[in-house]
Amino acid sequence: MRLRFPRVGLVVALAACSQPAPPAGSFDYLFAPPGGRFQHVSSTDSTGGNHDFGEIAAGDSAVLLDTPGPGVVRRLWVTVASRDRQYLRRVALKMYWEGETNPSVAAPLGDFFGNGFSKRHYTALVMGEASGGFYCYLPMPFERRARIVVENGTGRPIDALYYNIELVRDIRLPSGFGTFHAWWHRDARTTARAPHLILAARGRGALVGVSLNAQSYAKNLAFLEGDETYTVDGERRGQGTGTEDYFNSGWYFDEGTYAGPYTGLIVKDDTLGRVAAYRWHLPDAVPFRDSLRVTIEHGTENGEVADYATMAYWYQTEPHAPLPPLPPPDARRVPAVVIPLAAVPLDSLHWQRRGATTVMTLPVPRPDRYTVVVYPVGGPDSDRATFRVAGGPGRTALLVAADSNTLLPAVPLGAVSVRDSVRLEARVRHLPAAIEALPLHLWATEWHVVGPFPSPHVVGKEISPALDSVLAPERSPDLAGSYAGVNGQSVHWRRVTAGPDGRVRLTRIFKPTDWVLAYGQAWLYSPRAGPTTLLLGADDGHVLWVNGERVSERQGRHTSEPDDVAIPVRLEAGWNRVLVKVANLDGGWAFQVRAADPDGVLRWGAGPGEGSR
Incomplete structure (x- = not known):
């Protein structure tokens, strides 16, 4: 039997000829005719040995690249051995194009590669720290000259600097091309006046x-509520919805660190309130x-205080506006100790020297018991120091540090009774950089509460009508x-205990919790009649009575914060x-109450005849 095949070859060939060409592949440029001349520049040992690194003396610099153009730097890789714990901030990277004297790139080494806090592995598409080495694949074109410099501001030698730079020279650059720029800007302590400039x-x-790279002074991540804003060609072009949203994340980076090709979170420390x-x-x-x-923004409407450091990377035509000079190396350091918001810096204190002793005065908001904390400064020339609150015992601390003007761990001086100001004596x-006087929070912890009672929603207003009603x-x-x-359900007083922060969290006690109110009742014992101050935090509105006298009220939406409302009252014996x-x-929905007690004689109870201080 003879098999016969259909004559389809011509048809298939004609059909193939009529098909469009396949789309170009992502890497088709690899087999295109080469252009330019490849060059590899590195710290290799030119003698053939294994001393493949450079050393940089304290205060000196090293030129990694100085070459004529035209060309494009395609890869930059470095790694550093330094005994300075702050080298990521105190070593600077600068780049100059076309013979300019003001750099187009000026940044601390660590921040340029994304993380000035610590050396931590992460690999993004064009930049990262890959298991010990920093890399950058952003193209850096130049027409006449390229110069890349590393400056050592650590105050000690850099023991080893390894680097590799790969570039293509003698290449035709497009007309009107933009050169590479990068700028580091830091607000070491943000203010409420303006957002951080990127x-x-x-x-x-x-x-x-x-x-x-940001770190809160309040040790939380509330600064992430800040929005980015673009003004392009003099015209406002939009505002974001939150910092983590800008970085393609959400909910305060609730799933932790990651490294994507375009976005990533290198560092998240909830304890320090730190992100990179x-x-x-x-x-x-x-x-x-x-x-x-x-x-x-640093928080909603710039309401949070934090240490903000940003890198901006961009291309633009020359000439560029001169970059502001980098701060001195010591001013770029990551603080090992953060002075909290409540502390008062030295330049805001009244102080005077009396022989070998310096006396500093810190006013307090009211008579109370305070824990006094000193934030000392040390250096190589420092030794032991003694701090004492007038009338109290002294505390000795060793203030030796490797670097000058180093902020050292806080020195607590214990609790003292203060009428109008803390008087600190220091040898x-x-x-010191700052002093803090923290009120001793001895909360009313045992309460009776009853509720919930209705407080109907008034459309368009954030008020609670039942606050003004006598229930x-x-x-x-x-x-x-x-x-x-x-x-109409029957409700009774029940005994509850506040949390360690003094808050009675009513949402855990009552249902429903929206558009309602409840009452709390406690007793305060005083050995004698006289004035004092009650300190209240309440979420949301409140009314407060002492011995049947209405002494405080506030409508609106609020959060329960310690000592938010100060209420002068007169206690009976x-x-x-x-x-x-x-x-x-x-x-x-919560509240918290305490009493200012400079003499330490008051005590709280859930009912008369019980309780403790």
Whole structure:
């Protein structure tokens, strides 16, 4: 049997000829005709030995690249051996194009590669720290000359600097090309006046990347509520919805660190309130024709205080506006100790020297008991220092540090009774950076509470109408009483214990929790009649009575914060009834109360005749 095959060859060939060419592959440029001349520059040992690194003396610099153009730097890789723990900030990287004297790149080494806090492995598409080495693949074109310099500001020798640079020379660059720029900007302590500036550039170009190294002074991440804002060519072009949103994350980076090709979180420390994050605008560069200004808030409406350091990476035509000079190496350091917000810096204190002793005076907001904390400064020439609150015992601390003007761990001096100001005596070579007087928080912890009672929602207003109504627990606060609560249900006083922070969290006690109110009742014992101050935090509105007298009230939406409301009251000798009404709009619902007690004689109880200080 003879097999016959259909004559389809011509048809298939004609069909193939009519098909469009396949799309180009992502790496098709690799087999295109080569252009330019490859060159590899490194710290290799030119004698053939294994001394493949350079050493940089203290205060000196090293030129990694100095070459004529035209060309493009394709890869930069470095690694450093330094005995200085702060070398990531005190070693600087600078780049100069076309023979300029003001650099186009000026940054601490660690921040340029995304992380000035610590050396930590992460690998993004164009930049990273890959198991010990820093790399950058951002192209850096130049027409006439390229110069790359490393400056040693550590105050001691850099024991080893290894580097590799790969470039292509004698290449034709496109007309009007932009050169590479990078700028480090730090606000060591942000203020409420303005957002943090990431970039202010003039000329024509495009933003291609941003990194952020930030640390809170309150040891939390509330600064992440800040939004980025773009002003392009003099026109406002939009505002973001939160810092972590800008970095393509969410909910305060709740799933932790990661390294993506375009965005990532290198560091997250909830205890310190610290993050290091990056975003590469490679798929979504931000073009500008004559100017670009990019800012980011530190918290909602710049309400948080933090240490902000950012890197902006961009390309633009020359000449560029001169970059501000980098701060001195010591001013770039990551603080090992952060002075909290409540501390008062030295330049805000009244002080005078009396022989070998310096006396500093710190006012306090009210008579109370305070824990006094000193934030000392040390250096190589320091030795032991003695701090003493007038009338109290002294505390000796060793203030020796490897570097001058180093902020050292806090020295607590214990709790003292203060009427109007803390008087600190110090026998010390270097004055401390700050002093803090923290009120001793002895909370009312045992309470009776009753609720919930209705407080209907007033549309368009954040008020609680029932705060202005006289309800049954105000008329008859007897702990044996019962009342009609929400939906007419019978409610009774119940005993509860506040948390370690003094907060009575009503959302854990009552249902429902929105548009309602509840009462809390405790007793305060005083051995004698006289004035004192109650300190209250309440979420949301409140009314407070002492011995039946209405002494404080506030409507609106609030959070329960320690010592938020100061209430002058007069106590009777013996037990004093404290009754508080706390309304909730929606969300959180809590309160906390304490009494200023400079003599340490007051005590709280859930009922008369009980309790402790």
